[in-house]
Amino acid sequence: xxxxxxxxxxxxxxxxxxxxxxxxxxxxxxxxxxxxxxxxxxxxxxxxxxxxxxxxxxxxxxxxxxxxxxxxxxxxxxxxxxxxxxxxxxxxxxxxxxxxxxxxxxxxxxxxxxxxxxxxxxxxxxxxxxxxxxxxxxxxxxxxxxxxxxxxxxxxxxxxxxxxxxxxxxxxxxxxxxxxxxxxxxxxxxxxxxxxxxxxxxxxxxxxxxxxxxxxxxxxxxxxxxxxxxxxxxxxxxxxxxxxxxxxxxxxxxxxxxxxxxxxxxxxxxxxxxxxxxxxxxxxxxxxxxxxxxxxxxxxxxxxxxxxxxxxxxxxxxxxxxxxxxxxxxxxxxxxxxxxxxxxxxxxxxxxxxxxxxxxxxxxxxxxxxxxxxxxxxxxxxxxxxxxxxxxxxxxxxxxxxxxxxxxx
Amino acid sequence: xxxxxxxxxxxxxxxxxxxxxxxxxxxxxxxxxxxxxxxxxxxxxxxxxxxxxxxxxxxxxxxxxxxxxxxxxxxxxxxxxxxxxxxxxxxxxxxxxxxxxxxxxxxxxxxxxxxxxxxxxxxxxxxxxxxxxxxxxxxxxxxxxxxxxxxxxxxxxxxxxxxxxxxxxxxxxxxxxxxxxxxxxxxxxxxxxxxxxxxxxxxxxxxxxxxxxxxxxxxxxxxxxxxxxxxxxxxxxxxxxxxxxxxxxxxxxxxxxxxxxxxxxxxxx
Numbered sequence: 001x002x003x004x005x006x007x008x009x010x011x012x013x014x015x016x017x018x019x020x021x022x023x024x025x026x027x028x029x030x031x032x033x034x035x036x037x038x039x040x041x042x043x044x045x046x047x048x049x050x051x052x053x054x055x056x057x058x059x060x061x062x063x064x065x066x067x068x069x070x071x072x073x074x075x076x077x078x079x080x081x082x083x084x085x086x087x088x089x090x091x092x093x094x095x096x097x098x099x100x101x102x103x104x105x106x107x108x109x110x111x112x113x114x115x116x117x118x119x120x121x122x123x124x125x126x127x128x129x130x131x132x133x134x135x136x137x138x139x140x141x142x143x144x145x146x147x148x149x150x151x152x153x154x155x156x157x158x159x160x161x162x163x164x165x166x167x168x169x170x171x172x173x174x175x176x177x178x179x180x181x182x183x184x185x186x187x188x189x190x191x192x193x194x195x196x197x198x199x200x201x202x203x204x205x206x207x208x209x210x211x212x213x214x215x216x217x218x219x220x221x222x223x224x225x226x227x228x229x230x231x232x233x234x235x236x237x238x239x240x241x242x243x244x245x246x247x248x249x250x251x252x253x254x255x256x257x258x259x260x261x262x263x264x265x266x267x268x269x270x271x272x273x274x275x276x277x278x279x280x281x282x283x284x285x286x287x288x289x290x291x292x293x294x295x296x297x298x299x300x301x302x303x304x305x306x307x308x309x310x311x312x313x314x315x316x317x318x319x320x321x322x323x324x325x326x327x328x329x330x331x332x333x334x335x336x337x338x339x340x341x342x343x344x345x346x347x348x349x350x351x352x353x354x355x356x357x358x359x360x361x362x363x364x365x366x367x368x369x370x371x372x373x374x375x376x377x378x379x380x381x382x383x384x385x386x387x388x389x390x391x392x393x394x395x396x397x398x399x400x401x402x403x404x405x406x407x408x409x
Numbered sequence: 410x411x412x413x414x415x416x417x418x419x420x421x422x423x424x425x426x427x428x429x430x431x432x433x434x435x436x437x438x439x440x441x442x443x444x445x446x447x448x449x450x451x452x453x454x455x456x457x458x459x460x461x462x463x464x465x466x467x468x469x470x471x472x473x474x475x476x477x478x479x480x481x482x483x484x485x486x487x488x489x490x491x492x493x494x495x496x497x498x499x500x501x502x503x504x505x506x507x508x509x510x511x512x513x514x515x516x517x518x519x520x521x522x523x524x525x526x527x528x529x530x531x532x533x534x535x536x537x538x539x540x541x542x543x544x545x546x547x548x549x550x551x552x553x554x555x556x557x558x559x560x561x562x563x564x565x566x567x568x569x570x571x572x573x574x575x576x577x578x579x580x581x582x583x584x585x586x587x588x589x590x591x592x593x594x595x596x597x598x599x600x601x602x603x604x605x606x607x608x609x610x611x612x613x614x615x616x617x618x619x620x621x622x623x624x625x626x627x628x629x630x631x632x633x634x635x636x637x638x639x640x641x642x643x644x645x646x647x648x649x650x651x652x653x654x655x656x657x658x659x660x661x662x663x664x665x666x667x668x669x670x671x672x673x674x675x676x677x678x
Contacts, residue, residue, distance in 0.1 A: 264537050271536030272529055272547070275515075279523045282512035289467060289506075291498035291527025291590050300533065398568040399518055399551055 002055060010054040017050040018043055057385075064386060106255055110248035118251050122319060124359035125254040126312050129261045131339035131351040133308030138337065139345035139394075140269060141301035142281025144201040146333055147188070147208025151181040151306035153215060153328035155313020160228040160323045161221075170234040174314045181310020182303040184211075189302035193295055196284070208333055215325040227324025231317050250319055257315065258352075261308060266348060268304065270397050277301055278346070338376075342383055344390025353391055418480060419444050420625050421502075421594055426475035428458075428465050428649075435461045437649045438475070443594060445482065448616065448626045450640035452633075452660075454669055458649040459629045460507055463598055466627075467504050468494040481593045499527045503592035505583040507599045507629070513572035517563055520571050520582055521554035524589025554589060561585040561615065577608040581615065594625045601632045609635055637661070645669070 026043050029036045110118050130152065137145045155177035162168040162176065192203050215222045222228070233246045234253060241249060268274050276297045279287040288294050317323045335358065343354030362372050383390075419442035428436040435458045443449050451459050465472040468489070477489035481501050489497055503524075512520050529550060535543035558564050561581050566574060571582060580600055587595055597616070601609045613635055620626055630636050636643065636657070643660040645653040647669040653660055660666055 267537050267539065268533070271543075272526060272531040272550075273533060273536050275519060275523055276526055278515055278519075279512050279526075282514055283510050285469065285494075286506065286510035286512065287523070288494040289469075289498060289504055289510075290523050290586060291495045291503075292523070293493075293495050304533065394514070397519075398516065399555075 002059060006055060006058050010051045010058075013054045014047040014051040017046050021046050060386060107252075110251050115244050115247050118247055119319075120360065120363045122247070122251050122254050124356050125251075125258050126316060126319075127336065127339060127359050128258050128352050128355040129254075129308050129312045130336050131343065131355040132261050132265050132348065133305050133312070134336050135305075135340050135343075135346065135348070135351050136265065136268070136277070136308075137301050137305035138340050139347070139351070140274065140281065141277040141298065141305075142345075143298065143301060144197065144204070145302075145305070146201050146205040146330070146337065147211070148204075148305070148309060148336055149328045149330070149332040150188075150208040150211035151184055151309035152313045152316070152332065153211055153325070154181045154184050154306075155310030156317040156323045156327070157215060157222060157228075157313075158310070159314040159317040160231050163231055164228060170232065170314070170318050174311055177314035178307045178311040181313065182307040184310075185303040185306030186299050188306075189299045193298055205330070205333075208328075208330060212325050212328050215328070222325070225325060227322060227326075229322040231321045231323065233321060234315075234318050250315070254315065257311070262348060262352075269346075269348070273297070273300060281346075338380065342380070342390060344392045344394060346394040347390060347392045350390045350392035420480055420482070421627075422476075422478040422480075423466070424476040424478070426462070426465060426477065427473050428461055428470060429473045435649050436465065436472070439646070439649075439651055441644055443625045443627060445593075445625055446620060446623055447641045448620055448628060448639050449642045449644060450628045450630060450636045451644050451646065452630065452636060453646040453652075457647045459646065460598060461649075462646075463504060463596055463627075463629065466497075466596065467502060468492050468497040479593070495527065498590050498592075501591070501593035502596065503587035503590045503594075504596035505580075505587055505598055505600060507602065509579050509583055511571040511579055511582060511586070513570065515571060516568050517558065517571055517574065517582060518551070518554055518567045521557055521585050521589045522550050524586045525550045525553065528591055557585050557588050560618070561588075577604055577611075580604065580608075580612070584615070584619075588619070592624065594627060595619065597626060597628045597630075599629050599631060601630055601635050613638060 022043070025046060026039055027036055028039055109121060113121075130148070133151075134145065134148045137143050137148070158177040158180045159168075159170070159173040162173050168176070188204065188207050192200055195203055216225055218224070233241075234250060236249055269277075276287070276292045279290065279292060280294065280297050280301075284294065287297075316327070320327075339355045339358055340351055342350075342358065343352070344350030362369070365372075368375070421441075421443040423439060423441040426436055426439045426441075427434070439462065441449070451462065453459055461470065464470045466477060466489070468491075472490055475490070478486050479489050479500055479502065480486045487500055489500060489502070492500070512523065515523070529546050531543045531546055555564070555567070558567060561584065563574075563578060563582060563585065566578065571579065574582060580603075584595075584597070584600065600616070601612055604612065609632060616626060616628070616639055628636070628640065640657055643653075643655065643657055644651065645660055645663070645666050652665045652669055653663040655663070
């Protein structure tokens, strides 16, 4: 697989990296003693590392190209090999037990794990819902939204402010937060109806920042950077709960929320509206020519996507009992977007897996926290090169028609 | 075919259609009438403005001047100019594209089901709760889409991604998708482009069949054999102007058409 030319190129790459990193990795300047030294062993590490990385990437890329070639040769008549993913997902007999086991494990968690672990799980579940919400906008309707966190902030602040001014409880604020975020989604949707791709991304990015800056600077309205504190946790028919109990309660609430989201999003995707979203992603002009109202379809995507962010925002405010603008930076949007892209655009299961991986790994690999961003970036690059469709690619619903439909027109 | 035509009133009447792009006049006062069950071909050299004509008709461009009047059977006359593309489709004008514009990552059946969008009305609430009406509607969509695919001959690939279809099948799928919108007039933009003679013959049959179902067809095509065998009426344009109109035989022998396609005869010049 690896040719002589590859080896030669690997040597060149290693040499180039030595040259590039020489000033920062090898030369060590000590400004106090006004002296400098050389760390030659760093140079060896860099040379070896880049040499091996280059060869490995060549090897895997060649593998991938060979595989693609093989797949092209299979003509359409030959039944393509059904991979285990699709088989697992297509037969209820196979996936129902798996789902049952997962659900049972999830339900037992609060009994066995510490409060700290449950808190992490709640965060992960929140990102699952956020990912599923953004998945509607980015993955299904193909509208690149970099300001998704704005809707999250709208939800969180709507609970915080409604409680502060009107004393509204969690359960009243939850739908209100969702609906408010959805209407903000429509507000964002209107000006960007004509925009596509990069331009849309920039405007949504701006929108996200505007919301954050408003929250940061409009002191009378949002209490500025100091935020709003003393937000009550969700209540359960007025029963007093200890901290541990209320956290387990929040955990179960989040599980319910995730199941609700999956249920709704799945049904939406396989409906008339979901098909219109997919069509919009695939080809905007053809989509209009087939009689789909572009305006309405985009606005429903924006508002239904934002709706989930608003609900999770309310839960976030209740979980932390404190909100401030610093929780809603662009980085949050980027992470949610990464969840969608890594999981697979439009794939519900992929998004769930990606959200859990991206949220849990950093928590449990705290020992390597210095390298977190490095690993994160590298993972993204590797994923995009080797599996651009995401962890689990979208599975379209298949239809079987055994008997001929009677009402042939 | 003329026996079947119930009345002589045209289904689609285009009066003085004009389209300017800045200083360039792409379409210059074109008049065209299509009757029910008629196949009208629109031909002309490359760059004559045929696709612009289609885009004006379907609302992708807003024509600078002129009137587009659609009279669906049993309905009042409606003006189409200025309508958005989706509204035009809803009025009963469906089209295919010169360079295939399917939804590549959706299945064949879903592609056709999309065509039903403007004829169905399930909303978000219905989609989430799957009430009786929505389920019924969804069943009807699938059944109708399937029956259209049956007619087009793509039933063995129902669950295949559209992008995996062979070229000829993709062209036919585009027609199927357009048919799903229940059009009164079908606009076909070079349906035979890139097809082999066998596929073209199949297409010929298919278009005739669609016409026999009572649809009117407006066709842009470069394959003269297909145009001559199919059309009832041919409309020839060049540089945005009409240069000839008439039956296939009239057009074939029209000196202006020969000039536009082959250039001027040196002896006459």
